[in-house]
Amino acid sequence: MPPAYRVSHLAALEAESIFVMREVVAELERPVLLFSGGKDSIVMLRLAEKAFAPARIPFPVMHVDTGHNFPEVLTYRDRRVAELGLHLVVASVPEALESGLVVEPSDGTRNRIQTPVLLDAVEKYRFDALFGGARRDEEKARAKERVFSFRDEFGQWDPKNQRPELWSLYNGRHHSGESIRVFPLSNWTELDVWHYIAQERLDLPSIYYAHERTVISRDGMLYAVNEFIAPRGAEQPFTAKVRYRTVGDASCTAAVESAADTVEKVIDEVAATRITERGATRGDDRVSEAAMEDRKREGYF
């Protein structure tokens, strides 16, 4: 066997993701890619570029905007969308609050009310396939989800009633009003994503790299003090060198202490870490044992 016929794991993952994206565009009518400006959606967008080159990406992107954003991420989003000549759909939580579609939860976090806003946009634009950047290594409910994940007309996931997924034969058939969530990065790990970012020299929002920030320590996590998070009670703000491992709603996404200011250093840090990225950074996953499954059932990603 000549070594030339070897394929690295990263090349194999890339080929699989590209295959998945092409299947969606060939078989479904109105796909959209969920683009938050987070690292996974940035990798997904790069894969979409590759899947259809030299043509343009043949679908729009959508951002579910909670109104609680990191400014660096919004700037990045708009720049990337302009570079690729994409159409951006913004599903706005602040607008939905104003129209009465959703009500602000008493704790101020908007993670859960994103779902009706997302589903409303899906209905309005009649999207039948939604690309999401979720990975199976992230969380135990996600570990059981299909690459093509069927949603009923209410956008709900039924974990006990999933379609068997064999070989690379994906079943995207659905009735009007139903949709398919598609996860091209299902088999990627956090480390794979970072290796790919390095390989492709992908530019990321600056908050993914170590920087100094005023933070407070809450529930064992470091939260940036900003317009969404103020010190409570005995919490003392202090300056720390941090970076973000995930980028979600700015009111419930925590930073980690880090000196990793380059992609190589981040890779070494991720390779050595002993805590999962969601465990380290997401207040929203700590609600219960099955917090993610419950949100997914309602239509969350």
Add this chain to the structure above:
Amino acid sequence: MSAPTIAASEQRAMDLLRFATAGSVDDGKSTLIGRLLYDTKSLFTDQLAAVEAVSAARGDEYTNLALLTDGLRAEREQGITIDVAYRYFATPRRKFIIADTPGHIQYTRNMVTGASTADLALILVDARKGLVEQSRRHAFLCSLLRVPHLVLCVNKMDLVDWSQEVFDQIADEFTAFAAKLEAPDLSVIPISALKGDNIASRSEKMPWYEGPSLLHHLEHVHIASDRNLVDVRFPVQFVIRPQSTTVTDYRGYAGQVASGVLKPGDEVMVLPSGLTSRIAAIDTADGPVAEAFPPMSVTVRLEDEIDISRGDLICRPNNAPAVAQNIEAMICWLDESKPLRVGGKYALKHTTRSVRAVVRDLHYRLDVNSLHRDEEAGELKLNEIGRLKLRTTAPLLADEYRRNRTTGGFILIDETTNRTVAAGMIVEAN
């Protein structure tokens, strides 16, 4: 002893191995997976802490590592594994994807799903119990799905005093059974998942065993030649025709190489039309490549303008798949709501081609425990396996499944519910 952490520079040379795990209840499968993750530093402290807390709250006597993989609420509540869970770990040599298939509920459906993409299957037995009905069933399903490598792990060797005699007896019995199945490459390894013997490193308790540890075997098993590099099969997924002022007259056929090696200049035939041309170029977003082979996703351009669309297949003129509407296949029925019936019509998806199919005949239903063929069977229910004849509305460009897992496999879809109801493996196409 555990595998070292992978530094930034090392990881890019790794290849990928997908394996499925199967075992009966209490064979220690979850413990084994937990051990592999732990020994390769792929188990995270917050995951472990969460599992420990739940275990303690439920009054388990030991940390129940099954909770790591049982992610769904119903699974935790009922203490059973319902669905295939995917797990990931890596060593400096390889990245591994585990399809962890439950041993009891819906075993066939889940096992078939997990095995369909696996390079290797790992079957666990309890050394005290030896081979049980399920071990044979799992081995049979692996052979049906043509998983190229099979590993039997004889677990709980600590509970049989690390006895070579016990191990040899199980190994001999399994090897004899596997021979009947045309089983592929087979290895048998004595382990203790709980104590970590023969998992990441060779056990000192079993000096009589001269083979590799499980992890060493997983890292070194030769999978490169499992790929079919002989038969060129390129199912066209999508035609790329940019509507752009900068790129004009571009027409490329996008797809993933199912088998064989494609090179610019090669003479090719397009099916089902049978028209021939030459490969002008093989494009990727990173530039043209000199060859394409599985599992690369590429875009092929031809020298001549031929009408090609999704579902067509590019091959070589002297080595083509059958263009067939009469299909003989083994079927595993996956749907609980309705059985398969003779005369039933279904949507059929094969490579990138979707057609309709009618079941002409059910030759027999196979008892997966005894391998007995029931020729009187009139239907196939959930988790049942049989051999049947299908007639399709349009030809499939098909190979025997034993020769090519991509151009030999298909699924049936219920046209009313849109559910995936069967997995099919082509035995003969004409």
